Amino acid sequence: MIWNYKELFIRGIWVTLALTLVGYIGGIMLGLLIGLGKLSKKKWIYYPSKYYVDFFRGTPLLVQILLIHLAVIPTIFGQSLGYFVSGATALMLNCAAYNAEIIRAGIQSIDKGQMEAARSLGMPHKLAMRHIILPQALRRMIPPFGNELIALLKDSSLVTVIAANDLLYAGKIVAGAYNRFWEPYITVAVLYLFLTFLFTRVIAYTEKRFSNSYVPRQRRRMFTFGRPTGGSS
């Protein structure tokens, strides 16, 4: 029964992956702008950034998806641009709000002596941000960014409501066709589990590469997670 619809599920996996990745990458870039905006002393930058985050964190993603698909995009473009554009946009905008907070917190966690040292060397604020603060802050952001990626993967299933061919939608179709619920939804659940597992591995790898030490590689670690990498210890 499931096997007959394997193409639907495979397509669902790709759609889910694509929505997640597009939303995530866009969400990080937009989130960086908004996160920096929330740190700005200029009121006309700070307040829009703050209200943005408040809105997208304070309303359900499902509502945002429907608003964007049925109201915002048709109003701007005069027609629907399809579920993918709407879905990816909604996920991106939503993800950006959460990432903005991660980025703001990450930057604020860097000792203010770092900025002072950079400024005292004659670096303008932007340059100091780029070369001194952000590189340090980014590695502290990796764990929460990882959580956000997994959350987004699961939340992407909400785009099913606008008839996106995502993974959950495949399950719904099959369930409808056979009027059976166990098999299709268990399949969907297992496939999501498989995807989150994949992402977890990627995140774990990234975290390890940018571990708590700033000294690159070949350094004795007190603890090693996962497979030992050889060398000393």
Place this chain on the structure above:
Amino acid sequence: MIKIENLYKSFGDLEVLKGIDYEVKEKEVICVIGPSGSGKSTFLRCINLLEEITAGSVYIDGVKVNDPNTDINEVRKEVGMVFQQFNLFPHMNVLDNITISPRKVKGMNPTEAEELAIQLLEKVGLKDKAKAYPEQLSGGQMQRVAIARALAMQPKIMLFDEPTSALDPEMVKEVLDVMKQLAFEGMTMVVVTHEMGFAREVGDRIIFMDQGYIVEEGTPEDIFVHAKNERTKAFLSKVL
């Protein structure tokens, strides 16, 4: 070289500097002493505008630092600063810590910057640590790198805010020696310090600050031997 006129600084309602006038001449080494909370760091940080100035003015080489038309980054190129907590950039090795600013701010080419860095590392006795990361260094080594980093901008003035206070006793000397050498070479320096021996030996003039005022100022002899003010005497009797 540095002229401070009627400098006031408040943090909200807390008035920390209450009208400071002072002039630092070229090649002078000024040591600032005084009890904790007297405003020494704030005074130093107003010179390169790490703290916003509430009232009064600071001139460096005749340029008013707290003028809205002054490009503060230009001023800061001339004024190096060394912090109590070193504030090295932990994600860069020693060499990059030193070269980043000449490269990015002055547009110095990388080879030239590297040569300069090696030269400075030699001066502070850490040539073999060029590729080390800050976390692999001892406190004294970190502070010497921080001095080299500030010198890499080839400043005319160096500000030191308790550069040895965070160090284990056995590392204090190596940092003070570098500073002595710098003073000997004619660098204009303002040093906030609790090292009275250093102040006495290296300082051309000593400032005693208390409660936001310069209470007394003079040569090391004036202050350490013939202090006139009661507060100065009371402070010195505690620390000497």
